[in-house]
Ligand code: NAD
């Protein structure tokens with residue numbers, strides 16, 4: 001199988017590609033992977049194997065239709081991770097979110113249609129549902145996104161579904177809870193707090209810290225994406241949960257303990273605008289239909305994540321935005 005993976009110089013897509021190339025997904029040992037990534041501030045080639053004969057890296061923008069026409073032929077499936085992914089950035093500048101997340105997704109769908117690409121996995125997020133005071137969202141829940149980021153992802157999901165309904169493209173959508181793990185950009189809560197706490201720097205806790213998130217290790221998310229790629233049904237949506245719900249204050253307490261720091265490093269700062277209070281998904285569908293179950297316990301995986309950041313302090317220092325490190329295949 002030849003798989004086109006977008007955004008795999010970033011946190012989650014790179015984990016998916018590294019795992020696939022190292023034989024972690026049975027049945028995919030002979031797959032070839034093409035990565036298309038723009039190498040924004042969020043992407044780095046440090047996240048990908050430097051020399052793997054089964055991997056081709058294309059430095060490019062998913063909005064670039066002529067480029068996609070050159071890259072798409074010969075691929076059997078698309079796994080679409082590329083996105084502007086940070087909520088706070090969407091609050092101060094939404095344009096890039098609409099461009100990449102909505103128009104970029106549409107450009108990919110159109111290319112998949114033109115080139116007869118078999119399966120299109122749209123990697124999305126539980127934030128498209130909005131915020132839920134109690135209970136859990138099923139896949140039938142209406143979309144009520146609150147941040148420009150979440151709205152751009154919800155828009156992309158709807159466009160993707162329309163290509164299935166209108167054109168019969170085999171689109172499968174995943175909606176996952178908050179991820180954590182090695183290699184996440186230190187703008188997100190867990191890596192921001194870990195990198196700062198390891199250096200004895202203060203960390204900014206928004207509002208009163210009572211907002212609640214459902215946490216999932218990136219490896220569990222990627223395994224679920226692979227199950228959807230292999231056995232998901234066309235036009236279907238699959239929630240992916242972690243089952244571990246923590247308030248931000250509780251998560252902060254765990255990170256302080258793992259980094260050997262005290263609460264005096266925690267600064268209460270102004271709340272995020274429009275801050276969603278609580279996310280929680282019902283993922284019984286993917287468990288029932290595809291046999292998904294998370295494998296990582298929060299305690300072990302969070303400890304491993306802290307250890308990874310302690311051992312990889314230079315991970316984000318080297319690459320400049322747009323640097324391709326000489327890996328790029330020319331088009
Ligand atoms: P990330 O920000 O770490 O990586 C995004 C990648 O996309 C980067 O490598 C970046 O260079 C690339 N990119 C951005 N714009 C591009 C463009 N126009 N063309 C080509 N490449 C471009 O993101 P992530 O945390 O790995 O998230 C991956 C996907 O998973 C996203 O679609 C996100 O919405 C979704 N998701 C993330 C989480 C989470 O907790 N991080 C949870 C659920 C779903």
Ligand code: TDX
Pocket residue numbers: 085086087088124125126127177178179187188189190192204205206207211212213248272
């Ligand atoms: O400095 C901070 N202080 C703080 O209190 C940051 C960066 C975050 N927070 C809070 C806001 C959230 O309630 O922590 C929680 C988690 O924040 P983020 O790590 O920014 O994640 P979130 O906004 O929940 O969105 C994430 O999960 C869903 C990802 O960034 C999205 O890409 C994904 O779709």
